[in-house]
Amino acid sequence: MDQPEGLTAVGEEQKVCRLQRSIYGLKQASQSWNTHFDEVIRGYNFIKNDYDPCIYKKISGSSVAYLVLYVDDILLIGNDVKMLADIKAWLSTQFSMKDMGEASYILGTKIYRDRSRRMLGLTQSSYIKKVLKRFKMALKTRSHSHEAWD
Known part of the structure; x- marks a missing residue:
């Protein structure tokens, strides 16, 4: 690759740049x-x-x-x-x-541990909240129609 215009080093005008793959x-x-x-x-x-x-x-x-x-x-x-x-x-x-x-997040998934109870878990709640916010679907209050899910 030729030296970029304006960045030619004095005395090294014949040299070329080597790209780093x-x-x-x-x-x-x-x-x-x-x-x-x-x-x-x-x-x-x-x-x-x-x-x-x-x-x-x-x-x-x-x-x-x-x-x-x-x-x-x-x-x-x-x-x-x-x-x-x-x-x-x-x-x-x-x-x-x-x-x-220790990993705490991988590919948008939170890893949580409770060694005393010998538990390991994964959650994507942060990712879900981010997606809901992005599409303006984040709820400020709970809907009564979803109480059965709790």
Whole structure:
């Protein structure tokens, strides 16, 4: 790519700019990334889900871990904290990554936990409120016709 007009460096008029593909992307970049990720993760004994190719499972004795891939974000779920820590450590040797801690939101869905009661839940109430507001359907008061739903 030629240097943009007005930004030519003195003494370097003959040089050209090199595009960074990571910024501009390629048509097949996401498929290439997904294929690479799939090969690497299967090498660590993860099994791809037959029904959803973005979900992987790893079983070791009574320990189970699920890895959910969405573009380049990973959600890791399991029943063994040490196994999850080992997987995170291994992933960080394979990919440039940042551990964001426990997930509280994913794709507009809130994740809530109550460890004392051994409960895990999902809710989209914030998303629903946002959609209702967007379409001017948000109610300020309850309608009597909907009391049966409570």
